[in-house]
Amino acid sequence: MNLPLFKQMMKIHAKGMSNYAFGSAFYILLMFWLYPGIADNTGALNELLKSMPEGIVNAFNIQGGFGSMEAFISGEYYGLILPLLLSIFSIMLSTGLMARLVDQGSMAYLLSTPTTRRQIATTQAGVLSTGLLLIMVVTTAAGMLGYIWFIGDKYEFNGARYIQMNVVAWMLFIAASGIAFFLSSIMNDEKKALGTSGFIVFGMFALDMLGKISGSVEWLRYASIFSLYRPSDIAAGNGHPLLAAIILLAIGLASFAAGIIAFSKRDLPL
Amino acid sequence: MLVVDGLTKLFQGGKGITDVSFTVEQGEVFGFLGPNGAGKSTTIRHIMGFMKPDRGSAAIKGLNTWEKQGAVQKLVGYLPGEIAFIEGMSGKEFLDFLARMQRVDSSVKREQLINRLQFDVNTPIRKMSKGMKQKVGIVAAFMHSPEFIILDEPTSGLDPLMQQLFIELVLEEKARGTTFLMSSHSFPEIERTCDRAAIIKDGRLVATNNIHELQSMQRKLLVIVFEHVEDAGAFMQNGNVPIESHDGRRVTVAVQGNYNELIHEAAKYKVRSLDITAQNLEDVFMQYYDRSADKGAVS
Numbered sequence: 001m002n003l004p005l006f007k008q009m010m011k012i013h014a015k016g017m018s019n020y021a022f023g024s025a026f027y028i029l030l031m032f033w034l035y036p037g038i039a040d041n042t043g044a045l046n047e048l049l050k051s052m053p054e055g056i057v058n059a060f061n062i063q064g065g066f067g068s069m070e071a072f073i074s075g076e077y078y079g080l081i082l083p084l085l086l087s088i089f090s091i092m093l094s095t096g097l098m099a100r101l102v103d104q105g106s107m108a109y110l111l112s113t114p115t116t117r118r119q120i121a122t123t124q125a126g127v128l129s130t131g132l133l134l135i136m137v138v139t140t141a142a143g144m145l146g147y148i149w150f151i152g153d154k155y156e157f158n159g160a161r162y163i164q165m166n167v168v169a170w171m172l173f174i175a176a177s178g179i180a181f182f183l184s185s186i187m188n189d190e191k192k193a194l195g196t197s198g199f200i201v202f203g204m205f206a207l208d209m210l211g212k213i214s215g216s217v218e219w220l221r222y223a224s225i226f227s228l229y230r231p232s233d234i235a236a237g238n239g240h241p242l243l244a245a246i247i248l249l250a251i252g253l254a255s256f257a258a259g260i261i262a263f264s265k266r267d268l269p270l
Numbered sequence: 271m272l273v274v275d276g277l278t279k280l281f282q283g284g285k286g287i288t289d290v291s292f293t294v295e296q297g298e299v300f301g302f303l304g305p306n307g308a309g310k311s312t313t314i315r316h317i318m319g320f321m322k323p324d325r326g327s328a329a330i331k332g333l334n335t336w337e338k339q340g341a342v343q344k345l346v347g348y349l350p351g352e353i354a355f356i357e358g359m360s361g362k363e364f365l366d367f368l369a370r371m372q373r374v375d376s377s378v379k380r381e382q383l384i385n386r387l388q389f390d391v392n393t394p395i396r397k398m399s400k401g402m403k404q405k406v407g408i409v410a411a412f413m414h415s416p417e418f419i420i421l422d423e424p425t426s427g428l429d430p431l432m433q434q435l436f437i438e439l440v441l442e443e444k445a446r447g448t449t450f451l452m453s454s455h456s457f458p459e460i461e462r463t464c465d466r467a468a469i470i471k472d473g474r475l476v477a478t479n480n481i482h483e484l485q486s487m488q489r490k491l492l493v494i495v496f497e498h499v500e501d502a503g504a505f506m507q508n509g510n511v512p513i514e515s516h517d518g519r520r521v522t523v524a525v526q527g528n529y530n531e532l533i534h535e536a537a538k539y540k541v542r543s544l545d546i547t548a549q550n551l552e553d554v555f556m557q558y559y560d561r562s563a564d565k566g567a568v569s
Contacts, residue, residue, distance in 0.1 A: 004370035012358050105354030109410070111320060112348035113371035116340030267321040270350070 032146025
């Protein structure tokens with residue numbers, strides 16, 4: 001870790017990070033604000049869900065129904081919008097922190113100072129993880145505020161499960177950004193890094209979705225880290241969120257470590 | 271200070287450097303000459319530890335530049351051949367940031383350098399011209415007073431006045447004992463600052479000489495216009511000086527160290543005008559590149 005580099009990178013990327021964080025916070029507040037109107041029609045909406053094909057319901061993570069606040073939010077935000085938002089964030093930032101600096105050549109300046117490659121890569125990984133943490137903390141806090149402002153005691157809300165959901169989502173994106181970071185660390189071309197990590201992260205997202213839509217290709221899900229992230233199960237109190245979080249964290253740490261080591265050992269066209 | 275020993279790196283497509291060896295002594299200004307694509311920057315990238323050699327090594331003060339990357343950089347200031355700063359910063363922000371990374375308080379010297387190079391340090395980097403970026407790069411390479419400064423094509427983009435100032439800066443630092451490695455494709459730039467120079471061509475080192483030897487070996491083309499056509503004829507027939515070409519009263523001669531002979535010979539006749547034609551590096555080092563080349567082929 002190199003403190004001056006960390007501070008400078010945080011400064012450069014602060015605007016981008018806060019855009020994602022506030023976007024996410026705004027969306028989740030909107031969902032909480034909408035919920036009372038929906039909750040009054042829970043029965044009708046759950047009937048509607050039952051009439052839809054099971055695969056579709058599963059694919060969009062809305063099988064939790066609308067019975068409780070956390071079930072609603074797990075379907076309406078954590079099931080689709082948040083994973084998309086964080087996938088984009090992870091891919092963009094990991095490319096911006098590694099491959100872009102190599103592609104443009106400014107990495108030469110960082111490496112001309114008394115800093116090892118390992119320190120630089122570790123610092124950049126730290127910036128990426130901090131960005132993710134920031135977005136998740138702001139999102140979680142916005143959810144809590146939304147609960148206080150719009151829900152109060154009027155509807156069911158299990159805070160512990162809501163937080164579990166956020167932690168698993170955070171771990172999912174530690175894993176996803178770890179993979180994107182690894183790819184960004186081994187590539188010289190910014191566009192290629194962006195394309196490849198985009199293909200892999202969104203590819204895994206799509207595999208998980210396909211696996212959920214049709215039982216016959218359920219095996220597809222096991223090729224995807226997204227299968228470990230089941231917000232609707234957590235909302236219903238099922239599944240193994242702790243185990244999932246640990247596996248995701250392990251994948252993330254291993255990918256970050258692989259990226260840092262690969263970056264330390266390869267030729268850089270600077 | 272710097273020992274490059276048998277450095278070899280071959281890229282896909284056959285380009286690269288083969289068995290490059292040279293030494294730069296403490297306090298010396300060492301020039302690294304060669305045409306574009308000869309392998310200057312590739313060699314420098316190895317010296318900076320950006321690439322792992324296939325064979326051989328580069329070491330600064332005994333520290334292997336690949337294995338001890340990060341430690342070597344304490345001794346080094348670097349100006350890349352193609353400058354790329356981090357986006358979204360002004361010149362000042364970048365230099366402040368780099369100073370923190372260099373972990374040396376260089377504010378006084380930085381201020382002096384900025385004053386001498388005369389540029390507005392608060393300009394955002396994306397709005398800077400090529401020359402201005404080059405100035406920021408020079409400040410970045412010099413400000414922390416490193417023992418060894420590596421400059422890849424340092425004067426590209428600078429106007430003649432600034433090139434002159436740059437040469438002064440190098441000579442001042444040299445007087446303080448700083449060692450330099452400077453690559454260039456321009457002989458005059460090397461000539462004015464360097465003690466010794468290595469010449470690289472197609473990835474191989476063809477010669478390492480002190481600069482005076484190089485100057486005497488340098489082949490220059492002089493165009494002499496005589497007052498009388500017959501003088502031109504007599505001058506050519508005398509044959510002490512190799513004649514490149516002639517056209518009436520205009521005679522082009524090639525000189526390589528034998529300036530006195532030329533002056534003696536030419537002084538016998540009335541000379542109307544005298545011109546030294548600009549020669550590119552390819553011509554200047556023709557004898558190295560292809561010793562058996564027909565001298566008449568040089569134009």
